[in-house]
Amino acid sequence: MENEENQWDVELNRIRSMNNREIQEFAWNAMSGRWLYGALTLILFLAVIMGLSSPQFLMEEDSVLYNAWEVICTPFTWVLWIGLVACYLDLALKAKPSYARLFLGYRGIEYFLKIVITEVLQYIMLVLWFLLLIVPGIMKSYSYTMTELILVEHPEYTPLQAITASKEMMYGHRWEFFCLQARFWAWWLLCSFTFGIAALWVYPYYMTAKSKFYLKLKERAEAGA
Template sequence: MIMLTYNEIRYNAREYLKGKWNNPCALIFLILAIINLGVSAIPYLGSVVSLLISGPLALGMAIIFLKLVRGEEISVEMIFAGFKDFTRSLTAGLLIFIYVFLWSLLLIIPGIIASFSYAMTFFIMADNPNLSANEAIKARKEMMRGHKTDLFLLELSFIGWILLSVLSFGIGFLWLGSYIYTANAIFYHEIRVEEAPQVIIEAPYEEQTVPPPDIEE
């Protein structure tokens, strides 16, 4: 069981995002949306290109939001940080796609469960640059044991915001994306504390703690 409640995770996420909602966070998601739209418009090869860049972009996003909750500076160009580690992030992205796809063949629900099971992989990779893609995927298995339902319920707690973002013709996702990613980064730290002795290899938790958000009185 995670130590913080879902309300506390969301509250802390909003505190970390103060002053950063628009720049750089909304700008990051705008660029991400433009990239995805541009890639999807490529005739015939769009889906292939999307698969090739999804891993590096996911690693870049993990790096950004881990830095955010650790009180470090973030910038728009960090979205491309995963391309500096292209082979490892590409391999992880492809493996996760294959594994989730295979689970989805059993039925939709196993596929959904698998997607939550692999959700922390890129956070682990961001924390452990010397860990291979396979090792990170194995580490997330231990980390997520008993926590997949916790993550599902955390994501479900955003359902109202998701509906509002849909009603805004998708514009709201530019801000909601940052909210959810920050909450996931906090969630990662919560379960990382619990599982650190078993699964964190390169970066001991004591060296990378999450500072409490600055709360204005």
């Protein structure tokens, strides 16, 4: 038992000290044998979104009905995206993948509304920050970037609690996360050369790396580091 606890402590210390290169390598290894799952999950997400927006093809663009339908669909898109975040967090946790996780946000009206309110609050806050200056707006967008991951792991949190937890977690780590994103720029460039097809694999890869970055910050926060 003591040996198991020591091994677990070593693993936690390793996670806390991982650099961006190691996080990217971890994500690549975590995707091993699950590339198809990552791509199919994204395809399923996009298919549901297209299904929701399909009535708009029968409407006149920019009409009142067209815009009204857009407003109606947006909350369902946000909630579905939370499920997509959960799917890739599972890959980072090396949990058993499940397509049912994509519909995590639809498990109850309370959680559904909590997700919607969280996204609305973030949008309002970012708009206000961007109205001040571009740079503060960008910095705040990085501060809020872990909100959805936190809400997946802590559905009991209120919208403000999730947003605040993300701000606290990202404090002092925004540049570090930007550098992690920079490591994927070449991959996103590849997507443009493949007419977006490569994104079916690049996006899950990136989101798994982002999830691992989140888990690293979470371990640091819990350790008081």
